[in-house]
Amino acid sequence: MSAGHFAHPALFYRDEREYLAGVVPFVRKALAAGEPVTVAVPTENLRLLREEIGADDAVRFLDMREAGRNPGRIIPGVLRAFADVQPPGTPVRIVGEPVWAGRTAAEYPACVQHEALINAAFQGRTATILCPYDTRRLDPRAVADAHATHPVIVDAGSGRERDSDAYDPEGVIARYNTPLPPETDALSALPALSVTFAAEELGEVRHLAVGEGARHGLGRPRLDDLALVVAELTTNSVVHGGGSGTLRVWAADGHVLCEVRDKGHLTDPLAGRRPPVRDRCGGRGLLMVNLLADLVRVHTGPEGTTVRCWFAR
Numbered sequence: 027m028s029a030g031h032f033a034h035p036a037l038f039y040r041d042e043r044e045y046l047a048g049v050v051p052f053v054r055k056a057l058a059a060g061e062p063v064t065v066a067v068p069t070e071n072l073r074l075l076r077e078e079i080g081a082d083d084a085v086r087f088l089d090m091r092e093a094g095r096n097p098g099r100i101i102p103g104v105l106r107a108f109a110d111v112q113p114p115g116t117p118v119r120i121v122g123e124p125v126w127a128g129r130t131a132a133e134y135p136a137c138v139q140h141e142a143l144i145n146a147a148f149q150g151r152t153a154t155i156l157c158p159y160d161t162r163r164l165d166p167r168a169v170a171d172a173h174a175t176h177p178v179i180v181d182a183g184s185g186r187e188r189d190s191d192a193y194d195p196e197g198v199i200a201r202y203n204t205p206l207p208p209e210t211d212a213l214s215a216l217p218a219l220s221v222t223f224a225a226e227e228l229g230e231v232r233h234l235a236v237g238e239g240a241r242h243g244l245g246r247p248r249l250d251d252l253a254l255v256v257a258e259l260t261t262n263s264v265v266h267g268g269g270s271g272t273l274r275v276w277a278a279d280g281h282v283l284c285e286v287r288d289k290g291h292l293t294d295p296l297a298g299r300r301p302p303v304r305d306r307c308g309g310r311g312l313l314m315v316n317l318l319a320d321l322v323r324v325h326t327g328p329e330g331t332t333v334r335c336w337f338a339r
Contacts, residue, residue: 033154036176048182056119067123097140098316127163141175142195218276242277251318258311263288285334292326
C-alpha cells in the first residue's frame with residue numbers, strides 16, 4: 027500500500043460463507059504483511075471471525091454493538107483510536123461493520139452519515155477500511171446508500187471489485203441532514219421537560235435535566251453522563267449558538283432523551299468526530315457527547331442547530 031493511500035470498499039455478502047470468504051483473506055493479508063489490523067463487527071459476526079481466524083493476538087477484535095452503538099462514536103473511539111496510535115505512515119487495515127439488520131430507524135441516518143464521513147476523516151492517511159453489508163437482510167435503502175458512501179464495491183460471492191458509479195459522500199451528508207422527527211413520550215405518563223436558558227441558568231438547567239432523567243427511570247452512572255452531556259451542549263449554545271437555547275428532556279422506547287436547540291450553525295461535518303488534539307484547549311464538547319450518549323442525532327443549518335441524545339434506561 028503506497029503512503030497516503032486510503033481505501034474504503036464496501037463488501038456485499040449474502041450468507042456466512044460469503045462473509046468469511048470476503049473478510050478472512052483481508053485480515054490474513056494484513057497479518058502476512060505485518061500490518062496492524064482491527065475487526066469491529068456485530069456480535070454474531072465477531073464470533074464467526076474469531077472461530078475462523080483463531081485467537082491471534084495480532085488482531086484486535088471489538089463488538090460493534092457495544093463499541094459502535096452510537097455511530098458518532100465510531101470514528102474517534104474505534105477507527106482513529108486504533109489508527110492514530112500506530113507509527114506515522116504505518117499502513118493499517120480495519121474491518122468495520124456499522125450497519126446491521128438490527129439497527130433502529132433512529133440510528134440508521136447516523137450510520138449513513140458516519141460511513142460518508144470516514145472518507146474525510148481518513149483523507150491522506152495510509153489505511154484500508156472494509157465495510158461488510160448483508161445484502162440479504164438489510165433494507166434495499168441501506169445497500170443503495172452503501173454505493174453512495176463507498177468508492178469501491180466488492181461482491182463477496184464472486185470476488186469481483188468495481189468502482190461505484192453512485193459515490194457521493196457529500197451528497198449523503200446533506201441528504202441526511204434533515205429536521206429530527208417530533209419528540210414523543212407515548213410510553214411515559216410523565217410530560218416532557220422544556221426550558222429555555224441563557225448563561226446564568228446553566229447550572230440550574232443541568233440540575234433540572236438530571237432530576238428529569240431520574241424521574242424517567244435513568245440510574246447511575248447514566249445520570250452522570252446525562253449531566254455532562256447537558257453541560258457541554260448548553261455551554262456550546264451559550265458560547266457558539268447565540269447566547270441561549272432550549273433544552274427538552276423526555277422518555278420514549280426505553281430511553282431518556284435530551285435535546286438542545288439554539289441559533290448556531292455547525293459548518294464542520296466532522297465536529298464531534300475528531301479525536302482530541304494534544305495540547306489544544308477546547309473543541310472537545312461534542313466529542314464528549316458522542317462518547318457518552320448511546321445515540322446522537324444532529325440537524326444543523328443557517329437557521330440553527332438541534333442536537334438530540336439517547337440514554338438507555
